[in-house]
Amino acid sequence: MDRIRVALADDHPIVLAGIRSLLTADPGIELVGEATSGTDALPMIHSAGPDVAVVDVSMPGLNGLELTERVSGECPSTRVLVLTVHEDAAYVRPLLEAGARGYLLKRSAADDLLRAVHAVAAGGIYLDPSIASHALDSSTTTGRADADGGGEALSPRETETLRLIAQGFSNKEIARRIDVSVKSVETYKARAAEKLGLKTRAEIIRYAAARGWLDAFTLR
Incomplete structure (x- = not known):
């Protein structure tokens, strides 16, 4: 290795x-x-x-x-x-x-x-x-509401793309992992961010943490 x-x-x-x-x-x-x-x-x-x-x-x-x-x-x-x-x-x-x-x-x-x-x-x-x-704790109000189930529902592809973005993977790495094109990854990311009102990478990370998506990467 x-x-x-x-x-x-x-x-x-x-x-x-x-x-x-x-x-x-x-x-x-x-x-x-x-x-x-x-x-x-x-x-x-x-x-x-x-x-x-x-x-x-x-x-x-x-x-x-x-x-x-x-x-x-x-x-x-x-x-x-x-x-x-x-x-x-x-x-x-x-x-x-x-x-x-x-x-x-x-x-x-x-x-x-x-x-x-x-x-x-x-x-x-x-x-x-x-x-x-x-x-x-500094999560936006929108991020907290969405984490509790509010906001427009994400598709499975949008959810997976957002989770991988929050975990630090590049668009190219995500495309390889979920077997789609880089352009598709960009589309899923844009749609997910728009639905949730997330404008920055930090907001995406806080949203992901609130849902437990980063548990394997932080605090352990």
């Missing part, structure tokens, strides 16, 4: 060394690059092409949010896992909007970093257990 290729970006050398030690202890992970600023991290990620990029939020040059946006747009095969000291759930939504697949607190890294890396690499979403419930 191929190892998960991981790149790191953090401007604190001690933290970087600690993360490196945790990752290299797992035989299923290969460390392929490191950077101490967002500015240096972007070309490193371009060059190394990791499966997962573990990035800090507060870095010189490009910050974690800007880096996540750039990586998501320019390196779609690389999934971003944010590793941060920020426990305020308000940080989560913009990072998910930017394309992050995971959000882990540094104080949880010793216990949960490897689990988060494996979950994100497998195509899932990982939210730190200590902030996930608070982040999900």
